[in-house]
Amino acid sequence: MFSKSYVNLAQYEILLYLHGNRRKYLNHCLAYDLLPLNILTATMNLQLVYVSPSDKYKERLRDDWFYVYQMAKFFRWWLRKKFTLYYTVSTNVLVVEKAKLMRFRFGMSDLMKYHKEKGEDNYHLYLSYFKPVWSDCSVGFFTDNIGLIHWKEYSGKVESYRFFVPENCARVSHVLLHEVGRQKHYNNKRFKDEIHEQWDKHLYGVDEFEFYDKKFKRVTDKDDCMFATMKIPEYAP
Numbered sequence: 406m407f408s409k410s411y412v413n414l415a416q417y418e419i420l421l422y423l424h425g426n427r428r429k430y431l432n433h434c435l436a437y438d439l440l441p442l443n444i445l446t447a448t449m450n451l452q453l454v455y456v457s458p459s460d461k462y463k464e465r466l467r468d469d470w471f472y473v474y475q476m477a478k479f480f481r482w483w484l485r486k487k488f489t490l491y492y493t494v495s496t497n498v499l500v501v502e503k504a505k506l507m508r509f510r511f512g513m514s515d516l517m518k519y520h521k522e523k524g525e526d527n528y529h530l531y532l533s534y535f536k537p538v539w540s541d542c543s544v545g546f547f548t549d550n551i552g553l554i555h556w557k558e559y560s561g562k563v564e565s566y567r568f569f570v571p572e573n574c575a576r577v578s579h580v581l582l583h584e585v586g587r588q589k590h591y592n593n594k595r596f597k598d599e600i601h602e603q604w605d606k607h608l609y610g611v612d613e614f615e616f617y618d619k620k621f622k623r624v625t626d627k628d629d630c631m632f633a634t635m636k637i638p639e640y641a642p
């Protein structure tokens with residue numbers, strides 16, 4: 406009835422939508438990186454917030470920022486592809502002035518405050534230079550609409566992305582999975598335990614991470630990869 410070659414992309418998108426071919430429509434949106442019309446209002450915001458102390462942020466950003474930016478795009482794709490969760494993903498930097506006194510040291514409660522100020526409906530994933538004092542998550546911290554990983558600084562010994570893939574990217578997937586469980590209304594405790602059991606299998610070399618190249622294509626050889634995620638735990642609610 407209509408051909409892709411005779412209409413521009415926006416028209417094609419609307420035609421698919423109007424003709425109710427939902428699966429084709431969603432695939433089309435995924436292929437062209439478009440936001441589906443019918444869930445436009447339900448789109449959620451995910452922001453990766455890179456948290457750095459003020460005295461080091463320039464050098465840290467020089468090493469890390471390009472990867473953080475690419476990783477944000479990757480996880481937008483991953484959340485859509487694997488869980489049909491349509492997030493608008495953005496990146497931001499939070500520079501923290503160092504307090505002279507230990508008791509005023511910037512911490513988790515300050516990030517909670519920052520999150521509240523920016524709008525609690527946004528999901529913030531902090532890539533932070535500090536670890537939370539307490540957490541029941543082995544790689545970071547999570548609660549409603551907030552996640553955190555302790556971002557490992559590039560050591561300079563190998564190519565930067567080879568360092569970031571296992572040390573940071575896979576950890577982000579772990580914390581995101583906690584949020585996926587919440588969005589999907591999985592049994593929180595059980596899904597959390599499954600994430601942690603699966604994570605331990607990666608840690609102890611029982612399972613490999615899932616590797617993806619720069620075009621988000623799955624690759625088996627970790628030398629070809631640019632991103633990695635943990636395996637998604639099998640879950641039957």
Ligand SMILES: [Zn+2]
Binds near residue numbers: 541579580583600
């Ligand atoms: Zn966890």
